[in-house]
Amino acid sequence: MTATHNPSGDSLESADETPNDEPSSSASSGGRRRRYSLLTDTDRRVLTTMVGIPTFLHVTLIWVPAIITILLSFTNWNGFRFDNMEWVGTRNYRQLFTVFEKDLYEALLNNFWVLLFLFLVATPLGILIAYILDKNLQGTAIYQSVFYFPVVLSLAVVGFIWKSVIYSPRQGVLNVLLNRTAEGDQISWLGNSDQIIPIGEYGLTQNFLAIIAPMIWRHVGYIMVLYLAGLKSVDPSLKEAAAIDGSSEWQAFKNVVFPSLKPVNVVILVITVIEALRVFDIIDVLNNPISTDVLSILVTESILGESSNVGRGSAYGVMLLLLCFGFVIWYLRSTFREEPS
Amino acid sequence: MITRRRNQVIAQTFLFVLAFIWLLPIIGMIISAFRPYAETSVDPNGFFSWPETLTLDNFRNAWERGNMPRHWFVTFIVVIPAVILVLFFSSMVAFAVSRYSWKFNIALLMLFTAGNLLPPQAIIQPLFQIYNRIPIPEFPIFSESGELRGSLLGLILIHVAFQSGFCTFVLSNYMKTLPKELNEAAMVDGASLWRQYWQIVMPLTRPALGALATLEFAWIYNDYFWAVVLVQKGRDLPITSSLRNLSGEFFTDDNLVAAGSLIVVLPTVLIYLALRRQFISGLAVGASKG
Numbered sequence: 001m002t003a004t005h006n007p008s009g010d011s012l013e014s015a016d017e018t019p020n021d022e023p024s025s026s027a028s029s030g031g032r033r034r035r036y037s038l039l040t041d042t043d044r045r046v047l048t049t050m051v052g053i054p055t056f057l058h059v060t061l062i063w064v065p066a067i068i069t070i071l072l073s074f075t076n077w078n079g080f081r082f083d084n085m086e087w088v089g090t091r092n093y094r095q096l097f098t099v100f101e102k103d104l105y106e107a108l109l110n111n112f113w114v115l116l117f118l119f120l121v122a123t124p125l126g127i128l129i130a131y132i133l134d135k136n137l138q139g140t141a142i143y144q145s146v147f148y149f150p151v152v153l154s155l156a157v158v159g160f161i162w163k164s165v166i167y168s169p170r171q172g173v174l175n176v177l178l179n180r181t182a183e184g185d186q187i188s189w190l191g192n193s194d195q196i197i198p199i200g201e202y203g204l205t206q207n208f209l210a211i212i213a214p215m216i217w218r219h220v221g222y223i224m225v226l227y228l229a230g231l232k233s234v235d236p237s238l239k240e241a242a243a244i245d246g247s248s249e250w251q252a253f254k255n256v257v258f259p260s261l262k263p264v265n266v267v268i269l270v271i272t273v274i275e276a277l278r279v280f281d282i283i284d285v286l287n288n289p290i291s292t293d294v295l296s297i298l299v300t301e302s303i304l305g306e307s308s309n310v311g312r313g314s315a316y317g318v319m320l321l322l323l324c325f326g327f328v329i330w331y332l333r334s335t336f337r338e339e340p341s
Numbered sequence: 342m343i344t345r346r347r348n349q350v351i352a353q354t355f356l357f358v359l360a361f362i363w364l365l366p367i368i369g370m371i372i373s374a375f376r377p378y379a380e381t382s383v384d385p386n387g388f389f390s391w392p393e394t395l396t397l398d399n400f401r402n403a404w405e406r407g408n409m410p411r412h413w414f415v416t417f418i419v420v421i422p423a424v425i426l427v428l429f430f431s432s433m434v435a436f437a438v439s440r441y442s443w444k445f446n447i448a449l450l451m452l453f454t455a456g457n458l459l460p461p462q463a464i465i466q467p468l469f470q471i472y473n474r475i476p477i478p479e480f481p482i483f484s485e486s487g488e489l490r491g492s493l494l495g496l497i498l499i500h501v502a503f504q505s506g507f508c509t510f511v512l513s514n515y516m517k518t519l520p521k522e523l524n525e526a527a528m529v530d531g532a533s534l535w536r537q538y539w540q541i542v543m544p545l546t547r548p549a550l551g552a553l554a555t556l557e558f559a560w561i562y563n564d565y566f567w568a569v570v571l572v573q574k575g576r577d578l579p580i581t582s583s584l585r586n587l588s589g590e591f592f593t594d595d596n597l598v599a600a601g602s603l604i605v606v607l608p609t610v611l612i613y614l615a616l617r618r619q620f621i622s623g624l625a626v627g628a629s630k631g
Contacts, residue, residue, distance in 0.1 A: 039441075043534035050538070051437045054430035054505055055449065061468065061502035062456040068467035079470060129359070132352045139356075145617065146360045149367070152613045152620070153606055154563030154581050160588075160602045164595035165369035171387030171595065173369050181385045217363065225621055270458070278460035281565040285585075296462035303469050303570055313466045320463040328458045332451050 066321065072314035079302075079310045092315040100312070102201075107293040107316075109202045111323075114212055114294070115276035122216040123272060126223025131253065133224070134231040144228070148221040155218065159285030162214040163190065191289045211286045215279065223268055230264035231257070263334070270331040277324050295320050374399050374600035381596060399600035407587050407601055409580065416562065416579040418482055419493050423500040424557045428550055430501060431508035436538045438509075439516040440524060450513060457506025461566055468499070472571060485577075496572055496579075500561050508553050511623070515549040516542060552623035555616045559609050580605050 039047065073092055077085040096104050129147055133140050150158060166173045169186035180187050189210040195203035238256055247255070258265070280296040287297075295316055302313040373381060373388045375395045384390035403409065434453065438446050472490035479487045480494075489495035519542060527537045543550075568582040575586055587593075587601045613620055 039534065046534050047437055047441065050433035051449070054434050054509075055452075057430070057498065057502045058453060058456055058505055061499055062459065062464060062506075063452070065464035065467040065471065066459060068471075069464055072467060079473075129356070132356060135352075137349065137353060137356070143356050143360055146363055148617075148621070149610075149613070150363070152559055152609050154565060154609075156565035156581055157563070157584065157602050157605055160584050160598050161366050161370050163588075164593070164598040164602070165366050165373060165388070168387070168595040170382045171373075171384070173365055173388070176385070176387040176389055179385070181387055214366075217366070220363075222624075225624055229621070229624075274458055274460065278462060280462060284565070284569070288588075296460065299462040300465060300570060303465065304573075310466055310470065317463045317466055320460045324458065324460060324463070328455050331458065332455060335454070336447060336451060 069314045069317045069321065072310055073318045075311045075314075077310040079308045088311065092311045095312070096315055096319075103293055103298060104316075104319075105202050107295045107298050108319075109199070109204075110208055110292060110294045111276055111279070113204050113208060114215060114279055115273060117212045117216055118219050118272050118276055122219035123223050123268060125216075126220040127227050129220065130224045130227035130231055133228060144224070147224050150218040151221040151225070153218070154281065155215070155279075156281035156285050158214050158218055159211075159282040162217075163286055166214075167210060188289075190286055193290050205290075205292070207286075207290045208292050211283060211292065215282060219272070219275070222271070226264055226268055226271075227261070230261045234260055266331065266334045270327050273327045274324055277320055295323075370599045370603055373596045374603045376596060378594050378596040399594075399596050400604065402594075403587060403597055403601035403604060406597075407583060408576070409583070409601075409604065411576065412578060412580040412583040415493065415577055416581075419496050419500070419579055420558060420561050423497045423504075423561050424554055426497070426501045427504045427508055427557055427561075428553060431505045431553075432512050432543060432546065432550070433538065434505070434509045435512035435516050436542055439513040440521075440537075440542065450510065453506045453509040455506070457503065457510070461503065465570055469570065486574075491572055491574055491577065493572070493577065496567060499567050499571065500564065503567075504557055504560065508557065511553060512546065512549055515546055519545055548622075551616075552619040555612060555619040556623040558612065559620070562609060 074087060074089060075085050076088045076091070126147075129143070133144060137143075153161075164172075167189040169175060169188050170181060172189075174189060175181045175187055178187065190207050192207055193205045196206055196209055197204040234257055238260065239252065241256075278296060279294060280300070283292060283294055283297060298316040299313050299320065301307075302309045369388050372392075375397070376388070376392050377394055377396055377398060380392075380394060381388055381390065431453075434449070438450050469490070472495055473488065475489040476487060477484045477489055477492060477494060479485060483494045483497075484492035486492050489498075523541055523545075524537050527541050532541070562579075563581055564579070565582045568578050569585070572578055572582075575583070578585070584598070584601055584605060587598050
């Protein structure tokens with residue numbers, strides 16, 4: 001998709017003519033880079049600074065805390081003075097699975113519900129819309145803008161909008177449509193913890209489904225844009241060949257188009273998983289009157305709430321790290337794998 | 342042919358109905374923002390009753406009660422430097438990894454890319470403690486608290502650190518497509534490395550920088566989590582997170598919140614409408630492997 005604004009097509013052809021490139025660097029570019037050793041001393045110092053400052057900032061504020069989270073999860077600490085910190089081994093983790101079992105399982109399941117709905121509802125819907133829009137129907141540009149619109153908004157603001165416009169018990173869209181705005185007859189969409197899909201005591205509650213709905217609203221447009229860009233890059237002759245073959249649209253999509261979009265599919269999968277794990281804003285906004293736990297809320301509880309238990313908060317943080325780790329590695333591998341030259 | 346025509350009609354209807362549903366929250370927000378709560382809350386048709394009064398009171402109240410001038414000010418103090426710094430930092434790293442080869446090229450790029458994929462909450466506990474412990478000289482606006490926590494400088498820094506992952510990835514993919522002869526010619530002419538970066542590569546990277554600037558503006562402007570956790574103090578929150586202050590614990594004036602939300606989304610919406618192409622190409626480029 002970089003091709004959409006690739007300023008020079010001919011750079012690709014010249015790639016083979018550079019013998020002075022180190023083999024190790026061929027993984028990312030055909031050979032458009034020069035050797036470090038050709039640089040003068042000054043240039044080398046400049047280059048080091050150019051890389052060094054941003055890397056230092058990124059590493060100290062992102063990766064160092066990521067590692068400290070793991071260390072802190074083995075301690076008991078209230079966050080004030082270092083001499084209060086005590087090494088407790090795996091106690092936090094053992095507590096998560098015993099004393100705080102209910103919190104943990106509720107949070108894990110809720111993260112899972114988010115993932116499931118984004119995957120089974122938002123993603124197919126986004127792909128379907130992209131697929132239809134790719135056929136250049138009338139009004140494609142307008143539809144694209146409409147569905148992409150929510151993506152521009154902050155999930156927190158999306159929460160405020162849905163809370164006041166859709167879910168408001170007295171005057172919201174839903175209760176008006178269902179004719180339930182009369183005093184005493186109102187449905188409290190965010191205040192009802194009845195289980196819709198019961199799984200013991202941890203099922204999917206109605207208020208949580210009401211939190212997931214606006215996330216779907218926003219995620220569909222995101223998927224649509226990614227997929228539309230992908231579909232544009234599919235060789236039209238592939239689609240034609242499938243059509244001439246007499247295969248139905250669904251078969252053509254399933255057997256030809258979908259597999260050829262593997263890079264986009266990987267990105268969508270990873271984005272959706274990460275999105276489901278890091279969800280925080282909208283839950284913080286819609287968590288009143290019923291408070292619902294997801295992992296991110298449990299991690300921050302000890303910062304924003306009354307008690308301050310850094311060790312336990314970090315243990316929840318490690319859970320998040322573990323859950324996203326596999327997908328991040330997978331994404332890196334598929335992205336940085338040697339490209340065919 | 343007939344089935345094709347029929348399919349088209351089905352597709353059009355499907356899109357039309359769906360688009361209407363998609364617009365409902367937005368339409369509802371606009372309508373309710375202009376109508377008094379006293380009117381919509383007593384009518385059984387809520388927002389969709391026939392409006393008798395249209396008013397700007399909700400906006401005025403949101404503006405004053407939400408102390409919005411202050412929050413706008415804070416927002417731009419944070420967002421503008423953050424976007425500029427993110428692009429500046431990421432373009433330097435991207436330039437280095439895409440135009441030169443040394444040992445840890447790919448590893449560095451992977452580090453940045455992966456960093457952006459971590460859930461912010463996974464690192465917030467230690468980050469909060471670190472921010473608590475780093476004293477910074479007091480300076481008007483940017484650091485009134487005297488420590489990184491609660492300071493706007495701290496907020497800018499975490500945005501730059503976090504977002505530089507995504508931008509470095511996108512920019513390095515873009516810079517790789519620039520012909521290498523450019524640098525060679527420049528070197529023969531005796532141009533220093535910095536000049537090659539600033540005067541040759543950067544101008545050619547402008548389309549990607551434009552797309553990223555739009556996207557990053559929206560993302561940093563839309564931030565809620567970092568501000569709520571690292572700034573905390575209600576007065577110093579940027580506009581998006583300051584919407585929190587408009588809803589009460591027990592009673593919330595929905596029309597007031599709608600008006601507040603409308604004010605807050607306005608800049609991103611205007612930028613989106615003006616620069617739709619940039620928005621979308623930025624996302625698409627980031628998602629592809631370049």
